[in-house]
Amino acid sequence: MKKKLVVSIVLLVLGVSLALIAYTSAKGIGFLSPIGSKISEIKSNDKIIAKVNGKPIYYSEIATWYLFKKAGYEIEKKYLPDSLLENSDPMNVLNEHIDSILLFQYAKEKGYEVDKAYYEELLKSAKDSFNSIVSGKFSPDENLDPLSKEESEKFMPIAKDIIIQTGLSYEECFNKIVVPGLEESARLQTLKKDIMDSINVVSSPEEIRSYLQKYPGNILFEQIVYDTREELGKDKELFESSPHPESEMLEKILTLHNNENPYKSIKFNTLSELPSYLKNAMDNSKQGFYFGISEEKGKYYLIYFMKISMPVTHDEAVSKIKQDKLRNAVDEKIGQLKADLRRSAKIEIVDKKAIEDLTNINP
Structure with a gap:
């Protein structure tokens, strides 16, 4: 499952805000969330547990x-299959943090510029999410799916607790902490683009053919045959004149006609494969309505289109295959770069036991 924008940006704001936890303390203000109190407790016993090229963690x-x-794992396991869950142990969290530091240091040392377009996109999203955190309201999207809504309800108060602990005003926190973090992320995006430009991928005819077969068009519809x-004219008039929703009106008409199996689904690769009466109904459907009428071989059809998805085109298949291959190739090269940077870096684990003991704390 892909991650939603509101949650990913909230976590981005959280991640940048966490930088201050390394050297700030709570100001005695009440916390909004249990994790906020736990973070304050953790901060009161803070210490250096690792170093990367002299930078303390x-x-x-x-x-x-x-x-x-x-906390995220406990929420996601209610909604996602096991294959999509990530339940990292503390050492994995530390290693991910070390890799991030090494990549940021490398991008800066090599003189990569900030990707301005990407930065502006991040900045706008971060401002929206930061304002949501401060206000406690979901401004990016009121119609969140259940997973996104529960994650947002869980993490937004935590983010506000972190901001409170900095002792800065909201504006200062955003400008001094969030903005520099966005710039580093945008600099890393330039590095990734550079890697991407060095990769040449092609799609074979077999891959394209296989992709097209996986994603045919599909029409889900209900029909009445007269x-x-x-x-047909009487029911068509009911449809067009009724103040009720089309689905509600269709349900009444289906019941009237004792239609016991109204749902039908047809998969297709080209429109020419469709039955002519169905294609004609699509062509004859009126603007603002989801139903069409058709005549074929002495029969008359009233068809309500519930869902129409067109088949993937050749160009779309080529583009999607290229994107997937590029993403995998970039991930592979980034992984290799991380490994190379680790070999030449000075990494010191100061207190491994403290890291391992984190498994005993709970949100």
């Missing part, structure tokens, strides 16, 4: 990220 940073991941034009 604090216990509070890793402990907080671990709490987020653990023996005379007059019968």
Whole structure:
């Protein structure tokens, strides 16, 4: 399952805000969430647990990220299959953090510029989410799916707790903490684009053919068949004149005609494969309505289109295959770069036991 924008940006704001936890303390203000209190407790016993090229990593940073991941896992396991769940242990969280530091350091040392377009996109989304955190209202999207809604309800108060603990005003926190983090992410995007430009991928005819077969068009519809034009005309008039929703009106008409199996689904690769009466009904459907009428071989059809998805085109298949291959190739090269950077980096684990003991804390 792909991650939703509101949640991914909330986590981005959280991640940038966490940078301050390494050297700030709570100001004695009441917390909105249990994790907020737990973070304050963690911060009161803070210490350096690792170093990367001399840069310290604090216990509070890793402990907080671990709490987020653990809390997110408890929510996601209610909605996602096991194959999509990520239940990282504390050492994995530390290693991910080390990799991020190494990549940021590398991008800066090599002189990669900030991707301005990507930065502006991040900045707008981050402002929306930051305002949502401060106000406690979901401004990006009121119609969240259940997983996104529960994650947002869980993480937004935590983010506000983190902002409170900095002791800064909301504006200062955003400008001093969030903005620099967005710039680093946008610099890393330039590095990724550079890697992407070095990769050449092609799609074979077999891959394209296989992709097209996987994603045919599909029409889900309900239909009533009439023996005379007059019968069709009466129901058509009901449809067009009724103040009720079309689906409600169709349900009444189906019941009237004792239609016991109204739902039909047809898969197709080209429109020419469709039965002519169905294609004609599509062509004859009126603007603002989801039903069409058709005549074929002495029969008359009133068809309500519930869902129409067109088949993937050749160009779309080529583009999607290229995107997938590029993403996999970039991930592979980034993974190799991380491994190379680790080999030449000076990484010191100062307190491994403190990291391992994080498994005993709960959000």
